[in-house]
Amino acid sequence: MAKDKVITANNLTKKFGAFTAVDAISFDVEKGEIFGFLGANGAGKTTAMRMLCGLSRPSSGQATVAGFDVYKQTELIKKNIGYMSQKFSLYEDLTIRENIRFYGGIYGLSDNRIKEKTEELVRQLHLEGQEKSLVRSLPIGWKQKLAFSIAIVHEPAIVFLDEPTGGVDPITRREFWGLIYEASARGITIFVTTHYMDEAEYCNRVSIMVDGRIDALDSPANLMKNNAADSMDEVFLHLARKAVRSAD
Amino acid sequence: MYGGQQLNKEMKQFFIFVKKECLHIWRDRRTLFILIWMPVVQIVLYGFALTNEVKNSKIAIFDQSRDQATMAISNEIAASRYFNLVKNVYSYEQIGATFRQGKIRMAVVFPRGFRYDLLHSNHAQIQLIADASDPNTANTLTNYATAIINDYQQSLNNNADLPYTIKTQLRMLYNPELKGAYNFVPGVMALVLMLVCAMMTSISIVKEKEMGTMEVILVSPLKPFRIIIAKTVPYLLVSMLNIASILLLSVYALDVPIVGSLWLLLGESVLFTITSLSVGILISNGAKTQQTAMFTSMMSLFLPTLLFSGFLFPVENMPIPLQVISNVVPSKWYYIIVKSVMIKGLGFSAVWKETLILVAMTLTLLSISIYKFKIRLA
Numbered sequence: 001m002a003k004d005k006v007i008t009a010n011n012l013t014k015k016f017g018a019f020t021a022v023d024a025i026s027f028d029v030e031k032g033e034i035f036g037f038l039g040a041n042g043a044g045k046t047t048a049m050r051m052l053c054g055l056s057r058p059s060s061g062q063a064t065v066a067g068f069d070v071y072k073q074t075e076l077i078k079k080n081i082g083y084m085s086q087k088f089s090l091y092e093d094l095t096i097r098e099n100i101r102f103y104g105g106i107y108g109l110s111d112n113r114i115k116e117k118t119e120e121l122v123r124q125l126h127l128e129g130q131e132k133s134l135v136r137s138l139p140i141g142w143k144q145k146l147a148f149s150i151a152i153v154h155e156p157a158i159v160f161l162d163e164p165t166g167g168v169d170p171i172t173r174r175e176f177w178g179l180i181y182e183a184s185a186r187g188i189t190i191f192v193t194t195h196y197m198d199e200a201e202y203c204n205r206v207s208i209m210v211d212g213r214i215d216a217l218d219s220p221a222n223l224m225k226n227n228a229a230d231s232m233d234e235v236f237l238h239l240a241r242k243a244v245r246s247a248d
Numbered sequence: 249m250y251g252g253q254q255l256n257k258e259m260k261q262f263f264i265f266v267k268k269e270c271l272h273i274w275r276d277r278r279t280l281f282i283l284i285w286m287p288v289v290q291i292v293l294y295g296f297a298l299t300n301e302v303k304n305s306k307i308a309i310f311d312q313s314r315d316q317a318t319m320a321i322s323n324e325i326a327a328s329r330y331f332n333l334v335k336n337v338y339s340y341e342q343i344g345a346t347f348r349q350g351k352i353r354m355a356v357v358f359p360r361g362f363r364y365d366l367l368h369s370n371h372a373q374i375q376l377i378a379d380a381s382d383p384n385t386a387n388t389l390t391n392y393a394t395a396i397i398n399d400y401q402q403s404l405n406n407n408a409d410l411p412y413t414i415k416t417q418l419r420m421l422y423n424p425e426l427k428g429a430y431n432f433v434p435g436v437m438a439l440v441l442m443l444v445c446a447m448m449t450s451i452s453i454v455k456e457k458e459m460g461t462m463e464v465i466l467v468s469p470l471k472p473f474r475i476i477i478a479k480t481v482p483y484l485l486v487s488m489l490n491i492a493s494i495l496l497l498s499v500y501a502l503d504v505p506i507v508g509s510l511w512l513l514l515g516e517s518v519l520f521t522i523t524s525l526s527v528g529i530l531i532s533n534g535a536k537t538q539q540t541a542m543f544t545s546m547m548s549l550f551l552p553t554l555l556f557s558g559f560l561f562p563v564e565n566m567p568i569p570l571q572v573i574s575n576v577v578p579s580k581w582y583y584i585i586v587k588s589v590m591i592k593g594l595g596f597s598a599v600w601k602e603t604l605i606l607v608a609m610t611l612t613l614l615s616i617s618i619y620k621f622k623i624r625l626a
Binding site: 053054055075078079081083084085086087088089090091092103106107108160 | 459460461463464465466467468469470
């Protein structure tokens with residue numbers, strides 16, 4: 001059954017002067033998919049993601065996100081995606097409720113909808129009674145889950161997660177991925193970058209970037225089979241060993 | 249010996265730590281620059297360039313007698329290194345206009361029949377009119393002039409039987425009681441507005457960058473231009489509050505009146521606030537950390553405003569290169585506007601040039617900031 005493609009990229013390239021950060025990558029992401037975008041530090045993941053989010057203009061190649069062109073329709077792209085940054089994108093000196101209000105408002109949700117969403121989120125995350133506490137007071141695992149929930153408060157077509165699980169213990173990471181699965185089941189496409197290879201196994205499909213190019217693109221199971229590996233860690237080591245570039 | 253070895257070890261340990269500390273300072277070039285250059289710059293500035301000493305002050309002479317005595321005194325005054333005779337005026341109206349245009353700091357008025365009075369009644373008067381919106385300078389100038397006149401009086405008395413007296417009558421314009429507050433209130437307004445707006449804007453924008461939330465906001469549908477404006481609005485409001493409190497205190501606690509139009513004063517203050525906010529935005533574009541933002545604000549705003557706006561050190565007494573620098577400092581123009589409107593009671597026609605300069609500065613700063621912001625996203 002042909003599914004809609006929410007992200008298409010064709011020879012997408014980004015050069016900074018003589019340096020080619022992203023080298024003609026091509027891939028598709030289907031609706032509802034959990035797509036892992038892996039690679040070592042400095043491989044070009046963040047640059048590629050910025051192009052898809054409409055933050056950076058590609059040097060050449062084509063790409064569409066949620067059906068919109070990354071050159072000409074960045075405003076429409078921004079309206080239809082969610083984003084969670086590495087630093088969790090929450091305001092520590094604002095309360096949980098104020099954070100939801102802010103992001104909801106920016107994405108054009110009505111006051112009623114914001115109210116509904118706030119109640120829903122608070123219930124889902126078991127934060128009842130804490131709506132008025134400052135985000136600063138939350139443990140890191142809760143901040144993470146809250147940040148993700150807020151990133152999809154406007155039910156976007158795709159949500160981009162930039163290394164979302166840094167600094168958290170494995171149990172909390174498991175819970176976090178539980179939220180991701182729920183969102184995916186609702187039809188939200190997840191585009192996640194990470195360098196935790198064990199998380200790669202949670203994804204439907206995974207691409208591995210090495211030196212600005214995509215060296216592998218397949219489901220984790222297939223990748224492990226084709227590389228005679230027992231874990232994604234081994235797959236990654238196998239492919240990334242050829243890398244010339246190291247972390248920036 | 250055990251004792252000696254132990255001491256050696258401890259000294260070595262100590263010196264290794266000292267060396268590490270020296271390396272830290274050496275590697276932090278920016279702070280090192282400040283530590284070494286600041287004292288030098290300060291001495292040069294305060295020693296040679298910035299001075300409370302009054303030299304080459306622009307004055308005018310209204311000579312209604314044009315006789316031997318008045319010409320002699322005028323020549324003495326004009327020749328003095330303290331004064332720079334820029335205009336000979338021919339009426340009281342002209343004097344008023346010249347003061348309003350801010351062209352002179354003092355006027356010397358000789359009455360009709362000056363020498364005649366001296367010869368026939370041994371007594372004459374000279375009027376000194378000074379712009380007392382800067383009371384210190386006004387005082388100094390009138391003292392110098394009086395000294396010169398006294399010298400002339402002395403020279404007459406040397407060859408005479410009856411003593412001659414030349415009385416100087418002082419008139420302090422705008423600030424008859426020579427209150428210091430008349431000078432420093434406009435200065436403080438310029439300082440406070442510039443500092444609050446520029447510093448806080450740059451810090452707030454950079455804080456967003458540091459916290460990582462800037463990225464998320466840039467990805468959102470909110471247009472970058474609107475993000476910047478939204479960030480400056482609270483500071484606009486805070487500045488309005490500041491202006492209101494300064495003005496209220498000035499009028500009721502310090503007895504500094506608002507002679508001119510309050511609306512004009514408020515309007516110009518809003519303009520200057522926007523100029524300061526533009527500077528803040530420009531700084532925030534470049535700064536990567538809040539520390540850098542704060543540091544740059546201090547260096548490029550607070551100090552220049554303090555030194556070059558004209559409220560501590562009169563600008564015309566500075567060497568030419570510094571005078572040129574002071575033209576680039578927005579607070580200098582605002583200070584002139586506030587003095588003109590608040591203390592001298594002048595209208596828009598007197599300050600339109602300065603207003604235009606502020607508007608031009610604001611537009612330039614904003615254009616550069618927006619241009620740089622867009623480039624970053626490309």
